[in-house]
Amino acid sequence: GGAAALLLLGEAVQLPFTARVRTVRRRYGLVTQGWAGWAVDVLRGLLLGLGLALPAAWGLYALTAWSPHRWWLPAAGAAAALTVALSFLFPLVVEPLFNRFTPMPDGPLRTALLDLAEQDAVAVREVLVADASRRTTALNAYVSGLGATRRIVAYDTLLATAEPREVELVVAHELGHVKHRDVLTGTALGALGAAAAVCLLGLLLGLPPLLSAAGAADAADPRSLPLLAACGTLLGALSGPLQCAVSRRVEARADRHALDLTRDPEQFVAMQRRLAVANVADVDPPRALQLLFGTHPSAARRIAAARSWRG
Template identity: 55%
Template sequence: MKGRQMSDRQDGDGALDAAEPEKASSRGQGGSGASGPDREGPAQGASREGGEVSVAADDRRAGGPDPYDGRSRRQAAVALVLLGLATVAAAVLTTPWQVLTGGPPDPARDFTAAQIARAQVFDAAMSLPSYLSLAITLVFAGVLVATPFGARVLDRLKGPWWLRVILGVVVLTAIVELLRWPLGVWSETLLRDYGLSVQDWGSWTADRLKNLAVEVFLTSLMLVALVALARKVRRWWIPAAAGAFALTVAASFVYPVVFEPLFNDFTSMRQGPLRTNLMAMAERDGVPVEDVLVADASRRTTALNAYVSGFGATRRIVVYDTLLRAPQPEVELVVAHELGHAKEDDVLHGTLIGGLGSALGAILLYLVFGALRRRAGVTSIADPRAVGVVMGLMTLGTLLMSPAQNLISRHIEARADVHALDLTRDPATFVAMQRRLAVTNISDLSPDAMEYLLYASHPSSPERIAMARAWAKLNGAPVP
């Protein structure tokens, strides 16, 4: 349950973030000796790799089959269609399309003119760095896909192929991050001006660098595996699709216990009436919860939030320590919302759909790469210099999928809201809680169509309040 509807990352997400669908974040010239359209890309890199050359180059010299021949492309196209249908079916069947909604949202009914004006001014201020960051993301990804820039950067790197892949991810990520860094500083300054951030610059920088380190690690792991497969298997898209699915599921499972502690400390909610009521509510709801964790978010923000992550043995319900300052009934209602996610296995379903989408992306990469490889200055995925074009394609794919992901997410969040109301039967507290979240987090109360499409993973606060009033009417409760 996130208060601000645009994004958790206020500096404008977007880019070369091959590992993350939620939420997404963005990603010179140089180098002689890069292959142009008329030169053999893999062969150019052979001297750097101790005589190793790409599978594609070896095949051509030996008269072997082309990994992008017509038959292979037809097989990949059939697999793409079948897997695409499976992914769409999974998304359609697990998404609650028929969710209770209220009438047209009316911010003026629940928020003062000053609160509405403040939200509008804040949103306008944050939108500029956000859209500029998105523009950098798109432009840089386009450069990697449509020009040999990535190949030229990789040409300058020394070492065995796997090291060049890793260094390529590091260097390309560093380039785009240097471009985006001033925008991040701008966004952080705005957050401080509006009282949402309490971090000093050292803490902010450390968090940003840790986030980049996680991104680089996961992207490097993925691309090293991809290049290794392409060097061994002609139809590399088959094991790559399976590996992409497995990596997505594994990352979602281990993220709560491996990566989340890099950013926050988590402690069990202390014994007392609140914990007792929350555990009793979970038992009444039939959701096995061993613990409710509290994150020390107050060291960086004043925003209120809670979330559920992981599945199976790593599932956890987490509340920000800032949320504990709210009245106890409101905290209980927030946790009831998160119990709705746990009860419906939303994280697991989202992970499986994300895994199918990743597998779909691996096949699509094979088909699209064949048409772009010479423009990008490489001839095969087996060439480590292809890292740039692959990162660019994954970035563009992630951005293109964001509207669909947000649409599904909004319906899932609405279902969790209804679950919270069914469990607590307290629409008045629900409305009070939504007001508190919106005012404290300075949520956008009337997002424009573009922002709603690109950034809104939750319904707006007025929409959620309208839904609670509709629930009250249907269930014979006093309408707040």
């Protein structure tokens, strides 16, 4: 009950802000979905969060009841295992809740993409098209999943707007993630990070001043739940800039891979310009914002890197 209340309270607090962001994005032509569809998506996300948070809270307090002082040892292992499981299942279970995916139809573009993958010695299991246009006009593509669930996904907005060669460059970037095992590495790092976070939570929940402030006798006391949530949120916020820094390096490496594979910096620059304009991106954001929140190099830096590669 406490876990559900915290999740619902968090959703209620942030809902006006997400609605405001959506209003601004709609003003710039980035949103195609109606408010009713958006509300359904919010409800889906909330139910998904409850489906994950409630069993996790139950399992966590079962462990604290088993050992109020050593619960974090098995919990760290469970958090790592859950991270790996979610990375494997996300494309199969979560993504279809929000988008429909269809195989890219046969044609010159699909053939070119498969040839590109073969040239890169990457076994592509699936190339799918996501129906992103029913929500947004933004352009994107990505790679997700592990092993049998690995797939490259392109937004239908990208296929409808970009030149075929630009689509090839976007996919070449995604092939770079596969080639360098970025999903596997990211999953491993995420599992280690989740385990480390649980260990830190175990340390924090063992501090008498914090427990006293929460009105809890020990970690097994359900009244420690708000303290646990607060500490977890704080750790997540503090780790955010580090995660963004790692992500920027990974994305820059994938850009270099795309350039090495296609040897077409002019089209790479054209593709970056198209993405920046279509997504209404800040092409050169303030350094502080980029360090705190930027998961990709800025468009200006990506274009500069392509010109440097050409040189």
